[in-house]
Amino acid sequence: MDYQNRAGSKKGSGGIASSSQENLHRRKQVEDLLKDGEEVPYSFQGISKEDEELSKKNPYIYKNHAGRLVCKLCNTIHMSWTSVERHLEGKKHGLNLIRRGGTTSSQQQDAVSPEELKFKKTVEQLRSQIKDNGIVPNYQVAKVRDPTTNSRGIAMRVIYTNPEPSEDGGDRPYVRIMSSLEFTREESDKKYLIIAFEPFKAIAIEIPNEEILTNSAAFNTSGAKSVDDFNSKFTYWDEDNQTLYVQFFFKD
Template identity: 35%
Template sequence: MTDRQNRPGQKTGSGAPMTAQEAAMDRRERLRRLAMETVDLSKDPYLLRNHLGTYECKLCLTLHTNEGSYLAHTQGKKHQVNLARRAAKDAMVGVPAPIPGEGDGPYGAQGLHKKSVAPRIGRPGYRVTKQRDPMTYQKSLLFEVDYPEIDTKVTTTPLYRIMSCYEQRVEEPNRDYQYLLIAAEPYETISFKIPNLDIDRNPEKLYQRWDPITKHYMLQLCFNERGEKQLPALAGKAGHFDPIGVRG
């Protein structure tokens, strides 16, 4: 019979040593309990409860059976890395990151800015033009918006943001499309449904211009077509080799 009380590395009566799997499970449970005590899920901009009663992380596109599972996910490496990537992306386009707890703020469904008490004066006038580069045949969209009554005390220029189909709650998510949001106080935020293609971040292709005199805003988005990246060349036919035993 195995002597379990006098095994090395443990005290008498403490039971068998904890395995690595059990230690990982214990750590996740402790993180979950800690998060449940300190995190208010009602202020999490990335938590979505679907019609099946399960929970989705709109940032990582993961599915969770309960709040505890979602909270454990938020403490993990994948969620933290995606948070950092999102913050870096928003900083690159000059848009502040979502503020937890702001809900449907004036800059879209994720509350990109603190909600203002100023009344809305309706939607601005806009025009969208489809374009195509005659040399490269690259497709692009040119957005022109007029903000004659923009409140420069709140924002000096209009702001824009690209939002995935999973972040909005107006339509059923469709992975073929993404959304462009343009906002300026005290106007309502306007949204455009655009193809879910990779946006060319080249400064010569992605540019915006704001005229403070005419209060005219322009934004151009150029798209990279799917499959545009060239695949590596296939290996040629294998040359003739002598059998291994024959080689000198």
């Protein structure tokens, strides 16, 4: 055989790859990297256990009878996995996913039990009845220390001006300590002191994420009934001056 036109080759092996062959090999490597070892099932195949993981990651990508990649959601045909990746990141596929998600959420809403729907309606009704005059009360916050235990603490005074009289005459502000995980999507767990008194705006201040001394001496010694132990022990409501006092200490 004549090997003179096969530069750099050895007897029994093929010649140096041409540029078109290198491009074909490079595209195949790129597709293998993008597919990450996945095997796309055919549309006429039943989904087996091995294909379940694939269907969770790309549930709309299948192969048709000719081996072409098809997006069932957008009804598009793709020649390579690179084209599929561009399609998945494109505007058309994103809009179709949003439409599909809206349909799914409406179907899930239909599957809600009557008890949950009744509870949600009650919550919305109570929320609509909340009064809000848009006024933020004046408040002062100070760092304090317990003279006996030397524990660090927080003292707060909130002054409410011209509150609307309640029907039962026994309305007062209430305090609650909440975690940021309850009402935000923050990854870090922060603590907030929330003070609410209708119809004023609620007050929220960030406090150290430390344990509170519940067995310390009670700040409020009036013995008035309240919704929980924290409000009964560590808050005092001066009804004559419409002023709320809050004081508590942290465990060292």
